[in-house]
Amino acid sequence: MNDRGVTAEQERTSRRRLPLPDWPTTRQFLSALSALGITLLVLGLMNIWDFLHAEQSNWLHFANSILLVGGIALIAFTFHVARRDLVAPLTELRHWVNEMHNGNLSARLPKSDQPDFSKLYKDINALAERLESLSLDLQSEVEQQTQRTQQKTHSLEILYDIAANINAxxxxxxxxxxxxxxxxxxxxxxxxxxxxxxxxxxxxxxxxxxxxxxxxxxxxxxxxxxxxxxxxxxxxxxxxxxxxxxxxxxxxxxxxxxxxxxxxxxxxxxxxxxxxxxxxxxxxxxxxxxxxxxxxxxxxxxxxxxxxxxxxLDEEANLLSIMEERTRLANELHDSLAQSLASLKFQVRVLDETLHSGEESALWEELERIENSLDEAYTELRELIAHFRAPMDKRGLIPAVEQAIERFRRNSKISAFLQLEWGKTKLPVEVEMQVLRIIQEALANIRKHSEANAVRVLMRAAPGQDFLVMIEDDGIGIQDKIIEGGPGEHLGLKILAERAARVRGDLKIESESGEGTRVTLTFPMPIEEPENDGTVAVDFPAHQTSKL
Missing domain, CATH: 3.30.450.40 (GAF domain)
Known part of the structure; x- marks a missing residue:
């Protein structure tokens, strides 16, 4: 029972899904109407011939003939009206569609005498005009945008040419x-x-x-x-x-x-x-x-x-670089060759005193010291000319400091003690050179002005703390007006401060009359600068059109 019910439902569904017959086209309808008219015409002619040749005629044959002829006329009239009011407008519509498809957006349908098609033609022509207007607007917008793009491209080419000339x-x-x-x-x-x-x-x-x-x-x-x-x-x-x-x-x-x-x-x-x-x-x-x-x-x-x-700015930077180079050269001359010449001046004075004393052995000893000092001055001068840098010991800062202190002892005959808490710390060459020069300048000031009997140099490098370099003596001290700095013979104190600034350090000079002098330098771990590969990074601002 259930199976029969399911089968009946499937049959009804199949019947519902059967495709409907296609509606005949206008041309097919007119062809069928023409065939019907011809058939009626043949029947009418046959009926008339039978009426004329029959031995006995009746009015029924005559009426039938008249009806057949009337049907033929009606069919002919219907055919004419169908061609005029249906086929011709559809042909015009097809021609208009072909013109629009070929790109002729100005194509329009002619004025129709039929009320129904007249309103349809007006609506279609209005739509065509709107479509043509939109197409022209779009074409105009595309042309304007293309022109603007060409102008911008030309402007970019000009700017590129100018930028290239500027860089060259x-x-x-x-x-x-x-x-x-x-x-x-x-x-x-x-x-x-x-x-x-x-x-x-x-x-x-x-x-x-x-x-x-x-x-x-x-x-x-x-x-x-x-x-x-x-x-x-x-x-x-x-x-x-x-x-x-x-x-x-x-x-x-x-x-x-x-x-x-x-x-x-x-x-x-x-x-x-x-x-x-x-x-x-x-x-x-x-x-x-x-x-x-x-x-x-x-x-x-x-x-x-x-x-x-x-x-x-490049010109100013170049001038500043020249000034810094001159200052550096002056500082190097002051801290190296000038100190050696000052030491020679002091030794010549000692030699003069030795000559007056008449001690021949002491005289030869002083002459040997002067000769050694001249050799050192000559070496420093050659180093400055060849490399324009301090004659740093190739083994590092500590050996160079030890050599400087040994030279200080020999030239000044002042007891000097080096206290090292430095470990195996390594610093950049530029930083080591500045630290060495600060120590040399402090020792030179002690030799020339302090009248000290003993000097202590402390160098400390503790993990997590700033580096410490301290030079102290037991001499007569420095007057306040000299600590404040000034030109002339006190140039060395100013140079000390400049050198401390180059290592981002802090320099303190503490002194009291008759109590000696203490020079303390503290500076942080130097920051390693990345290697320069010769390129320059430039941030380009977003392009904005200037409003004039």
Whole structure:
């Protein structure tokens, strides 16, 4: 029972799923209607022939013939109406679809006399007009975007060319010359200038190209309140001037023979500060009215301002480096050769006293010391010339300090004691050199000024603590005004402080009259600097379009 129920349900489902017959097309319908009309025509003709040739005719045959002829006429009329009101509009619709498919978005359906198709045609034509409008808008937007992309690409090429010229420049003059030639080619300019702001509110012409030498001479230095250049410098915006008569009056002669020249003034900015202005003289009028050209000129101004500031900073850094090198050379001469000469001066004085005493053995002993000191001074001088560094013992800091203390004992005849709590600590060569020089300078001051009998040098390197170097004596002490430092013979104390700063250390000088002097140096573990592979890391800011 259940099986029969399931089978019946499946049959009903199958019947429901049977595909419906396709609805006949218009052409098929007209073909069937034509076949029906021909059939009725044949029947009608046969019926009329039978009516005419029959021996006995009745009105039924005649009426049947008339009905057949009327049916044929009705079918013919229906066929005509179907072709006119259905087939023709569909043919027009198909033709319109083919035109649209082929890309002719301006194709439209003709005006229809049929009310139903007339409204449909209007709606379809309105849709076609909307589609054509959207297509034209999209095409226009694509063309504009393509043009903007091409302009940006051109601007990037110009900026790349300018940046390449800036990097290839040897100095500021070469940089500005390359810049002006590149930018003159970009805007087809007749001439160009670069002016920098001075501290007294004037603008100095530092580079020019294409201008008459007499004009350049008159324009070397102008007031910031004068004409367009001053406005660009004050307000930091791009300006243009199509009449250079006023500029020619200031210069005492026309800038150019032709009056059809426009001047563009663009500020040179760096980190929000206006450094100066660059000018372009071109026959192309209205360049600054183009937004893309404004952005390009402003961006070029930023790049050039950055390059000029970098050049200035490099020059200052070079001067500072030269000054530091000179200071270092002076310090090295003071701590090495000057000390050796001072020691020789002291030994010559001792030699003079020995000559007056008449002790021949002591005389030869002093002469030997002087000869040894001359050899040491000569060695130090050769080291300075060859390497410009302290004659550090190749074995490290401790042997060099021991050698310095032994030389101090020999030259001064003052008892000196070295207390080492240093272990096997190793420091960078530069740090060891500064520590050695501090010890040497302190010992030299003791020999020359302290009148001490004993000296102690303590060197301590404890884990987790700062390094300690202490030099103390039992001499007459140092006066306060000498500790404060000053020029001349007290230069050594200032050099001691400079050397301590180089190792990020702290130098203390403690002294009381008649109680001796203590010099204490403490400094942290040196920071190892990473090796420089010759590359420079640069953070590029996100590109922003300058608003002019």
């Amino acid at each position: 420049a040897n100095d500021l003059e070469d940089l500005l010359t390359r810049f002006l030639h590149t930018l003159k080619d970009v805007v087809d300019a007749r001439a160009g200038t670069v002016r920098m702001l001075t501290d007294n509110g004037e603008m100095q012409l530092i580079a020019s190209s294409g201008l008459d030498p007499e004009v350049v001479k008159q324009e070397k230095l102008i007031s910031i309140d004068r004409c367009l250049c001053g406005q660009a410098a004050k307000h930091g915006e791009v300006y243009s001037l199509d009449d250079l008569t006023g500029c020619g009056q200031f210069a005492g002669r026309p800038f150019f023979e032709s009056d059809n020249i426009e001047m563009i003034a663009v500020p040179l900015r760096y980190r929000g500060k206006v450094l100066g202005v660059y000018n372009l003289f071109t026959t192309q009028h209205g360049l600054v009215e183009r937004e893309d050209m404004k952005d390009l000129l402003t961006s070029v101004g930023h790049h050039l301002g950055m390059a000029i500031e970098k050049s200035r």
